[in-house]
Amino acid sequence: MSVVHAQVHSWQHYYDRFQKVMNSDNDFRSAAAELARAVRGQVLLPEDSGYDAEWSGYNIAVVQSPAIIVSATSSADVREAVLFGVRQNLPVAVQATGHAPQPSDGAVLVTTRQMNGVEIDASARTARVEAGTVWRQVVEAAVKYGLAPLNGAAPSVGAVSYTLGGGVGPLARSFGYAADHVRSLTIVTADGVERLASPEENQDLFWAVRGGKNNFGIVTSIVVDLFPVSSLYGGGLYFLGSAAREVLRAYSAWTETVPEEMTSSVALLRLPPDPTLPDPLRGKYVTHVRIAYNGPETEGERLVAPLRSIAPLLIASVGVLPYSQVGTIHNDPPGPIPFIDTTALLSEFSAGTADAIADLEPSATLVEIRHLGGALSREPKHANAVGNRDAAFLVYAVSIVPPQLLAGAAEDHAQLHKAIQPWKTEGVAYNFASDPTLTQNAFSAETYARLAEVKAQRDPANLFRVNLNIPPTVR
Structure with a gap:
């Protein structure tokens, strides 16, 4: 073959590849246009106005680039999006608020923020909650009837994703995990069919999704228990950060004495110089004890009294709290914010644990x-x-750091985990984990194997893999 013929052959090869890519792109756009005609919500491609705003969530440190976004308004939209993913051989991801996103690059991203209905059945003490609803909406709807859901500490968290990942909120020690109180759910599985899962129907899904989250499909609604709680004895005790050792040690001993109606935590907080913060807290390093007592005020006062005298108080806001104000106990930042997070479970929190954290500062x-x-x-x-x-x-x-400081923050977290290593279990809480390599640690070996079997039956191609993934069992 002559040099001229070789060059022609080479250019023809690259031209054919270019044409194939262009035709493929045109085919995808045509399919996207067909999808847009089939759904009520918006369908967005990367070049479309509103694309970046739609995928962006609470944690803006995770940058996403899905192939296409479907802003679902109903379960019908969700079904169409799932079937589109199947036809295009693309993974399907779901996002409500984006508190714990996994990168959805090249995926079909279904956003559910428009699916935010709440229906209260006061006589049955239940709430039906749609996929994109946040806890603030559920709390506001329930308190009108003197009832409370097992919501999270942050009112802006998505109620459905939180619940299906476990759910440890202000009433947790009183009533258990939020996932324990799901009566039924509807879920669109990998075949594009919406199914009811309950103790009587699709029991495998009902078991797996409550704890295994979005590995098995997109949950479009849940029905959850409500509880006759209209107020708490709750709030916060703020001490200087320099008192961390004393506070952590006292908290460690105190938790051994309290009943299960007392749900609490202690936090070391570095607060920004935000003018909206009270002056004693603004720009300070503080130790914050968080209290949610589901019982009489007098007993709550008695239980909390020993904590008030640990060290000089900056602010004490503990008292009778209408349940509508439950989010003020933790006062999580409203967001959006860039952050990284890590988690661990402990077998105990002893004086030694307290000292290890205090020494680390x-x-x-x-x-x-x-x-x-x-x-x-x-x-x-x-x-x-x-x-x-x-x-x-x-x-x-x-x-909470800008992207250029995330690597340094990760090293700081590694030092913290090294300090608490003697008291760590091998497990993690699924809802709090962001590292996909820790997924198996959220379950016992037996439970994980059973989840993988359900996955193999319900999603053998692992369509729903943009998450803390549980791959299907290989047969």
Whole structure:
């Protein structure tokens, strides 16, 4: 072959490849246009106005580039999006608020923020909650009837994703995990069919999704229990950060004396110089004890009294709290914010643990130690996949930093985990984990194997893999 013929052959090869890519792109756009005609919500491609705003969530440190976004308005939209993913051989991801996103690059991203309905059945003490609803909406709807859901500490968290990952909130030690109190759910599985899962129907899904989250499909609604709680004895005790050792040690001893109606945590907080913060806290390093007592005020006062005298108080806001104000106990930042987070479970939180953390003086924005046990340690009426119920405490660390400082923050977190290593269990809480390599640690070996079997039956191609993934069992 002559040099001229060789060059022609080479250029023809690259031209053919270019044409193939262009035709493929045109085919995808045509399919996207067809999808847009089939759904009520918006369908967005990367070049479309509103694309970046739609994928962006609470944690803006995770940058995403999905192939296409479907802003679902109904379960019908969700079904169409799932079937589109199947036809295009693309993974399908789901996002409500983006508190714990995994990168959805090249995927079909279904956003559910427009699916935010709440229906209260006061006589049955239940709430039907749609996929994109946040806890603030559920609390506001329930308190009108003197009822409360098992919501999270942050009102802006998505109620459905939180619940299906476990759910450890202000009433957790009284009533258990939020996942323990799901009566039924609707889910669109990998075949594009919406199914009801309950103790009577699709029991495998009902067990797996409550704890295994979005590995098995996109949950479009849940029906959850409500409880006759209209107020708490709750709030916060703020001490200087320099008192961390004394506060952590006292908290450690105090948790051994409290009943399960007391749900609490202690946090080391580095607060910004935000003018909206009270002057005693603004720009300070503080130790914050968080109290949620589900019982009489007089008993709550008696239980909390020993904590008030640990060290000089900056602010004490503990008192009778209408349940509508439950979010003020933790006062999580409203977001959006860039952050990294890590978590661990502890077998105990002893004086030694307290000293190890105090000696380190963590540089993370937040290091929180949550008291578990109580109803959290008991199996629910209808078994689910929530694991590690024997853990005594949960550690959650967050660093709110710009992207260029994330690597340094990760090293700070590594130092914290090294310090608490003697008390760590092998497990993690699924809802608090962001590292996909820790997924198996959220479950016992038996539970994980059973989850993988359900995955193999319901999603053998692992369509739903943009998450803390549980791959299907290989047969």
